[in-house]
Amino acid sequence: MIKAQRGGKLWLLSVLSAGLVLGAQTRTEDRKPITIERAPQRVIKDQYPSFSAVAINPDENMLVVTDENLFQILEYDRRENTPAQARLSEPKRVISGPNTRAEMMCGVYIDPVTKEIYVLNNDTQNWLPVFSRDARGNATPSRYLATPHGTFGIAVDEEKQQMYMTVQHQNSIVVYPKQAAGEEKPLRTIAGSDTQLEDPHGIALDLKNRLIFVSNFGNAQISPPGSSGGRRSADTYGKFEPPSITVYPLDASGNVKPLRVIEGPKTRLNWPSQMAFHEPRQELFVANDADDSILVFRAGDQGDVAPIRAIKGPTTGIKNPPGIALDIKNGEVSVASMGTHAVLFFPVTADGDVKPLRIIRGGPANQVALNIGNPGAVGYDTKRDQILVPN
C-alpha cells in the first residue's frame, strides 16, 4: 500500500515533469545551459617535456629541442650533462605560448649563419614559424610560412637556399625557398602513385651526391594512376606496406619513382622517424621510434639490408626516439628520447647497447614519459576500468 502511494506520487511527479519538459522543448532556443564550473576530479598529464626533435649548431654550442607535451622550444648548451642527482637541467631559453604559432612540433632546424630557429608543426597548426636568435617566451615569430597540413621533417640545402619538408597527410615532399613566408607556394612537390611515399616522416639530404632520403612508416594510400595522391583523393584506398627509406634525386619533382628503396625485415625499420646524413662518412642515421633504436645505413644501401650499426638496449636509455641530429664537428649524434624526457649523446661510431656520453634531462631520471600526444579521442574499457588514449 505504501509502495502504491509512493508509486502514485512518483507517477504524478513524472507527469508534471514530462509537462515541464514538453513545455521546455517548445522553447529550446531559449534554453539556458547549466554550466558545470568545477575542477576535474583527476587529471592525467605529464608535467615534463616530451622531446620530439633536436638540432645542433656546434659553433655556438647551441642545442635546440622541441617539446610536444608542453609546446615549448628549448635551447640548451650542447655540453650540458644533467648530474645524476639533479631533477632536470634548466634550459638557457624557452619559446612557448599562443603567439608562437608553434604547437605539435616535430621538426627543427638552426640556420648556420643567423642562428634563427625553424620549427615545423604537425597535426594541429599549419605553420612553419621562424624565431630570431634572441626570441624567448611567448614570442611572435619573425616570419612564418603557411604549410600543407601535416608536415613532419625538414632539411635544408644551404647552397641553394631551399628547404625540403615531408608532408605526412599528403604523402608528399614540398620544396620552398628558405626565406619563404606567408602564403608563398612551394617551388616543387614530389607526390603521386609512383613515388612510394608512404606516410613520410624524416628527410635528409646528401648534397655531395645530390640525393634526398625519406623515411616512411609504410601506411600506403593507393590512388588511381596519374593521381596526385593524398588521402582525400577520389578512389583512394589504403594498404599496409613495410616501413622504408626511399631515395630521390635532389632536384626531383612530380610523380617520380625512387632511385632505390631500403626495405625489409633485415633493416629493422619500425616507425623510422627523423634522419640525419653524415656526408663525410656517407652514412644515414635513422631514429627508429618503435624499436627504441638508432640505425645507421650506408649511403648506397638498397633493398633488404641490415644496418651497419645499431644503438639499442637498456644501457643506451633510448626510448621512443623521434628526433636525431648530427654534430659532425664534435663527432656526436644526439637523440631526442621522447619516452624518457631526455636528449642523449653518443659518438657517431657507437654500436650496440652502449652508455651515452652525456644526457640532458628535462625531467627526473627513470621517470617514464606518458607519451600522450594530440589526444584526439578517449575510450573507456569497462571490463578493466582502463582509460584508452589514442595519439
Add this chain to the structure above:
Amino acid sequence: MHDVRYDAVHDEIVVPVPYAQAILTFRGGADGQEAPIRIIQGPKTGAIGSRLDVDPIHNEIFTYTGNTVTVYPREANGDVAPIRVIRGPDTQLKRPYGIAVDPINDILVIGLNSNFGSDEPITVEDTESLEKGAILIFNRTDSGNVKPRGVIRGPKSGIIRINQMQLYPQKKLIVGAMPGVIDSMEPDSAFLGVWSYDDNGDIPPKWKIPANDRTKLKKPFGVVLNPKNKEVIISDMRNQGVLVFSVPEVF
C-alpha cells in the same frame, strides 16, 4: 589515430587508421606491438575517416569518407565494401568529423567540422568567415540521400566544430567535444556540451563544461562516459592529457 572505441559486449578495441585507410580491431587488453585480430582495408573498402563508432548489438561499424557516412559489418575482415552509405545534398553532410551511434534508440549522430579540416592552411580570419559546424541527427538505419531528423547549428548552440561524441541512450543525450576555432591554440569558446536527441535548430546545450581556469579544460578533443561512476572523461589536446569530471546531474 583520432578515435578509439571499446566494445564491451565483445571485449574488443576498434580504431581507425586514416593514414592507411583501415579499421583495426584488437582484443580487449591488447598490449605492446600486438597484431590486430581483424583489419578492414582495401579497394572495396575505400577511404576511411578519422573517427568511427561501433554498434555491438547490430554488429556494425560506422565511419565516413569525404561527405559520405559508411557502414561496415563489425566482424568483417579484409577488403569489404560498405553495407550502406548516407550521402547526397539532402543529408547536409559537409566535412563530417565526429560520429556516434545509439543501437538502443536507433540514433546516429554526426558532428560536422564544415569548412574546417581541409588540407589547405586555414587562418583565423577564414574560420570566422566560414560556415560553422553542426550536429546532424539521423536514424541508425538511414541510407542514401536522407534528410537528418534534427540539425543543431547556430550561434546559440556554440558549435564551431565537433570532435569526438558519445551518446547516452538511457537519457537520450548527445555529449560532444567542441574545441573551438581550429587555428586558435587556446580558444575562448571551447567546451564540452550535452544536447538531447530531440534538439533541433539553434539550441544551446543542456549542460556545458566550459574551457577555463576553473575546469582546467583548454581544448577538448575527445570524450567518453563512465555511467557507473557518473563521470565524464575528456581528452584535451592543449593539456596533452585526460581530465575526469564527476557530473552526477547528467546521468
